[in-house]
Amino acid sequence: MEQLTCYDCGETYPFGDVTRCRCGEPLWFETDAAAFDWPDASDGSLGRDALWRYESVLPATTPTGLAAAAGGTPLFRAPSIESTDGPRVHLKVEGVNPTGSFKDRGTAVGISRVDGPVGTVSHGNMALSVAAHAAAADREAVILVAEDTPDSRLAMIAQHDPHLFRVHGEYGRLYHDTLEHDLGAAFLNSDAPLRVAGQKTVAYEICEAFAPDAPDAIVLPVSSGGQASGVWKALRELDAAGLLTATPRIYLAQTARCDPIAQAYRRGASRVEPVTGEPTAAVSINNADPPSGNRALAAVAETDGGVVSVPEEAMLAETDRLAADAGVSVEPSCAVATAAVRDLAAAGEFGPGDDVAVILTGSGYKYGETEPDTSSVREIDRSDVPGAVRDAVS
Template identity: 50%
Template sequence: MTTVSRCYRCGEQYEEATRVRCTCGEPVWFETDTTAFAWDECRDYDGMWRYEPLLPIDRPKGIARAAGGTPLVRSEGLDAVAGCQVYVKDEGEHPTGAYKDRGSAVAVPHAIATSGGAVGTVSYGNMAMSTAAHAASLDRECVVLVPDEISSVRLELIGQYEPTIIRVDGDYGALYDDALTLSTELPIAILVSDAPARISGYKTALFEICEAFAPDVPDAIVLPTSSGGFASGIWRGIRDLEAAGLLDEPPRLYLVQTAVSDPLTRAFDAGEVDPTPLEDDEVGETIAHSIGNPDPPSGGRALAAVRDTDGAVVSLRDEKIRVAQRQFAVDGGFCVEPASATSLAGATRLSERGAIGADEDVVLIPTGTGFKEFGTGDPSVATKQTSRTALPEHLASLLAGS
């Protein structure tokens, strides 16, 4: 099992398997020996465990074995919308409907092996569901810390896995730092959004994309961004493949945020190395609640990933996100959550700016399914009505005009 971690910024190395942050304040990730890795070295396993040699644990039991292996679909119907040649990496195909399963598939078994106690997380969305599900599949106690004002719909989705759910009032954003402290003081491993084992799991999405394109490489990858953890994982995967000699020219990484909570966009536009946390009065309501993070813990690392690959960060308002969510469905056939729709809206914005060319291969990563979302779509669905006896004539009339 890999226990060596390193800070991406200052290079400090640690032997502690449970360390999350460097003494300099930045997040750490696990070191990976890629010198002997080649595509033909992949394991004969399904999903993300094909890349077991590049992961910090061996393939575990439970639903972790169902993680990864999501489809990469060439979606010509979205080309005109996005202004490029679109491929969709549909992460909504995971067991709990989101990319978080890649992280939980590694982080939950890793935590069980290294700490032996309960596992937990700070989340009221996809990460909560994913952590609880993976813990349940390994018969491990799970504790989920949610905000006091959480909706009943969210509670129902999380509660189906029967974790212990604790509603916490006060500054919910401050629970990230609290979780790091509690994990050292109590017999519980609270797996935050950028825990090193999660990052290891996330990088497998990049491996799958690049293996599918090999020996070519996509020109760009566009993904929604909240904490910066998934972007960090994609960048870690790029660095691994570069070290293995499998990637000469990395794809450009484009990150997308909601305009009402976009500290990374502001930092990128200002040329800053780290994002400045937004105050409460700077943050608004959005349908893309999954990425409304005013203080991303891996924000500096996400910005480094963007600049290292000559990418960019953009943000969009809800009206653009709603349109993109509908276009994903009508023009591509994909049901995505609002946060995921920002990948398409972002690609459209970048094409309009000239950052993405019409002849370029661009991978959009919708990070979560829309089937778990309630009240985010258009409630005024158009319908037609007729009697059973009049149905043949009615259909003939409709089809004649199609």
């Protein structure tokens, strides 16, 4: 498992020599999964093992410490957020990872494969994940954040003691800078082959939960296209292993305020063009020029899925609905995915017989509210508690 390939032109390279294909597209690990089978499928432990359950198809060996604890997140059906005549909705809660997001999967695999310092270009979930895992593994970490990153996020990352740089200038180009220069650190960026190898394990877990059947669709938010690539890679491998009765369709969700992949999908294009986004609460998916956008589009096309743009208001309402009706607090960036399910059901794309798995990428507890809404709080005196409580629940 030491060879990288291009999903698009098929070119191959030894791992470590290059960062992108000469055709310009991102690379991923070539994985021979033909002989893969579900491990211990009958032991009842499904869905709570860490991702290392799939070590035989990963480019790293099972580590100790924090990295061993990534993945193995819960998946459960949430009837309370299903639409009438809509599909069965199953939530894959990635906020239950060591640093509260899906990024721990790719970080754990990446840091277990490379030696020495690691780094990333991120000011959100990926920055926190790389900083924490580096601390746990006694490695140096380099985190490059954007100029306008709020202090509260910086402090959260800073607690893990990385080299933390606030970069002035064109932040969007930094991703490419870290590929082009030898910086003395292994950059585990959003679509780095090692990260994609780790991110794919979420789809392994989803499909194993449905085995020997398969879900009809997997729906997830898309930003760089790295996680979408991972899901697609997993489905290709599970297909090769003969473990899917039918290939789940991949649907991607974006915020309408920054939706280059959705725009390309609507144009019927196979190439994503950069857009000029507008400010949005979906900060984790506000990516105007996604480096794996073309590969994400290919994932959709090959699995007969789609890409949905979700208006800001619908996204915020869905964030509230997930917390109030399903008990799951998510970032607005995640809620585009269940909002997309709602839209797709209304459009007839999903029916009541369908099983749809939704990847909720990150916890909503981490970042708090800029303007906390406490309008529902009632003020009472202690002596009024019995009466007020009985009235409330009667």
